[in-house]
Amino acid sequence: MxxxxxxxxxxxxxxxxxxxxxxxxxxxxxxxxxxxxxxxxxxxxxxxxxxxxxxxxxxxxxxxxxxxxxxxxxxxxxxxxxxxxxxxxxxxxxxxNEPKVPKPPGEAGREFNLQEEMLLGNKNVQWNAIKATVRDLIHEAGMRRGITYRNQPKEKVAGVLVAARKAQPYLKRFIDDWATIAIMKQALHNFKHNPLRSHQVNTSNNSDDEDGAGEEEEPLDEEEDSDAEEPTA
The missing domain is CATH 1.20.1270 (Substrate Binding Domain Of Dnak; Chain:A; Domain 2)
Incomplete structure (x- = not known):
């Protein structure tokens, strides 16, 4: 048989x-x-x-x-x-059909390099464009500077996540928007410690220098480091 x-x-x-x-x-x-x-x-x-x-x-x-x-x-x-x-x-x-990318353990800038984990290690133009988009959306949403990510209004955070996926479809591949959230945390962290910094990214960061190193990530404060409950977008 x-x-x-x-x-x-x-x-x-x-x-x-x-x-x-x-x-x-x-x-x-x-x-x-x-x-x-x-x-x-x-x-x-x-x-x-x-x-x-x-x-x-x-x-x-x-x-x-x-x-x-x-x-x-x-x-x-x-x-x-x-x-x-x-x-x-x-x-x-x-x-x-794009493979979905799970969040690595730890926190961006401390346990892992966000640009590398987003598979953009040698794509500085795209990496800088995505960061600029998220930062501009944070500004447009009226999210308060000097306030950490976890203390921002959830409806504003959710609005930024939805708008970021639409403006940068590449962000859709990251499960539960973890990459966008990491960029938001870093941007708000920088706003907090650099109150005079403009929300706009220096245009020199968006040049076609694909071989140059990306912007260095700063580790977040302890209160920003914890995985707080994320808003549903």
């Missing part, structure tokens, strides 16, 4: 199904794009604006759609909408 086929692990089955869905979406998008391009070529031919690429495309086709110009224009617009929708779906699936 043949041995029973060993079932694939759940994670493997999910990954396989996800890859299949992504391939199907990519195929649909390619087909829609090709059809839209072909219809555009036919419209260009009617308008005596045929390009060499268009002539080549028609040369590989055995027949042309027998539709009038108005119908062709409508179909082109419909296909453009479909392509845009498929691209958005593909981008969302890509983001949803």
């Amino acid at each position: 043949p041995a029973a086929t060993k079932a694939k692990p759940v994670r493997l089955r999910v990954a396989t199904a996800t890859k299949g869905a992504a391939k199907a979406a990519s195929k649909n998008m390619k087909e829609a794009t090709y059809k839209a391009n072909k219809l555009q070529v036919l419209r260009d031919r009617n308008n005596n604006a045929m390009t060499p690429q268009g002539r080549k495309m028609l040369g590989h086709s055995s027949s042309s759609p027998s539709i009038n110009s108005s119908e062709r224009d409508d179909e082109i617009e419909a296909l453009k909408v479909k392509i845009a929708r498929l691209k958005a779906q593909k981008a969302k699936k890509t983001m949803d």
Whole structure:
């Protein structure tokens, strides 16, 4: 009696199904794009604006759609909408499938380097842009300087977390917004100890120097170091 086929692990089955869905979406998008391009070529031919690429495309086709110009224009617009929708779906699936990064033990600046744990060790431009975004959002939310993170109004903290994910989608991959919270803690800590510092980041930190070292992290005070209850965003 043949041995029973060993079932694939759940994670493997999910990954396989996800890859299949992504391939199907990519195929649909390619087909829609090709059809839209072909219809555009036919419209260009009617308008005596045929390009060499268009002539080549028609040369590989055995027949042309027998539709009038108005119908062709409508179909082109419909296909453009479909392509845009498929691209958005593909981008969302890509983001949803990004591996989620758990918070490492300890506190940023003391037990671990935040830039490294965010996988941005050699990406200073992106790292500085994310920090600048969070700092600006703190300022826009009206969070009080000189007040530690744990004592800030929870609704303002939650608002910053939501806005940060929208402005910097990269932050979505960090479980429970731990990376954004770490940046907020550091920014508020710096505001507390440097009251004259502007909320805006020096533009020199955002230069395209991807080989330069990132801004050094300062360890937080003991009262900021504890893992207080985080607001739900």
